[in-house]
């Protein structure tokens with residue numbers, strides 16, 4: 001039996017049309033875009049075209065597009081690069097307690113090694129940041145705030161428009177890790193968001209892995225992480241990965257303006273699963289009940305742990321996650337659930353179902369049917 005893939009927040013399968021769009025750049029147009037001869041010039045033309053298209057899709061200038069190796073690098077560049085750039089204006093940084101490790105650890109690195117001060121804004125029981133808490137955290141020496149658009153573990157959406165506006169009024173840079181939002185939430189452009197920096201990651205919407213981008217509002221110039229050649233307008237050295245870039249732009253074009261995750265259908269199915277789950281003993285639904293990604297359903301189970309839960313689901317052919325893929329296999333309680341005030345024993349027993357384009361009604365029905373038995377098996381009496 002085909003496995004049931006309920007882990008679309010971790011990654012999505014590469015779309016065949018995206019793969020086809022990438023192929024010429026593996027096979028034929030393989031030059032180095034920096035070479036001045038005709039083979040290089042063909043690659044340069046393709047790279048320029050990809051950047052132009054990305055900018056069109058974002059409503060930005062081409063110079064505001066920085067292609068990266070993925071979401072992690074884009075987050076690192078945004079945070080490390082901007083904090084270092086604005087260091088002489090202040091050393092205070094603000095982020096939320098529920099960010100992806102690619103954001104949290106970048107801030108923690110600056111605090112530990114480079115003399116910055118970090119304020120972690122709390123979240124409510126649903127994992128949502130209150131803009132008033134962000135406002136209270138701001139100081140005259142705050143230079144950068146980062147709050148994600150939607151949480152990868154529990155699917156809670158954050159009030160980034162309000163937070164961005166607060167920052168803008170005060171001349172503070174605002175970054176949002178919108179990796180989980182693209183393809184899942186209604187799209188109205190990137191440059192129109194009240195953010196100076198926005199992170200994009202292709203493999204979350206059927207694009208290739210190892211491909212991402214950072215929107216950098218002009219005239220901001222984060223200090224590069226990678227130094228060498230003058231690639232990406234001096235913001236990211238290294239020969240451009242043209243197939244990855246073309247794949248990212250193709251996937252964005254196909255799957256973001258009209259979100260590839262069908263919201264109405266997925267909300268119906270996740271609610272169906274939630275109603276079965278919440279009728280079972282020891283199960284608590286996590287995340288925001290309404291202000292959430294339609295594809296994401298998170299819950300904890302008392303009297304067991306994530307590893308037992310993942311193993312039991314896997315035996316049934318169900319691919320789920322215990323939070324962020326980066327911490328899979330670890331018994332560390334989810335930092336997201338901890339921040340939501342969930343007791344450690346339960347924060348250790350998180351299951352995340354994230355559905356997607358290929359999910360079928362019969363898969364949902366099968367999971368719905370086996371859940372009571374699976375949970376009974378793993379719960380200690």
Ligand SMILES: Cc1ncc(COP(=O)(O)O)c(C=O)c1O
Pocket residue numbers: 009010069070071072073075100102148150151152177179180201203210324325
């Ligand atoms: C919210 C968020 N940010 C950043 C990332 C990092 O993306 P990547 O691992 O592709 O670099 C992820 C991936 O799980 C994510 O969910």
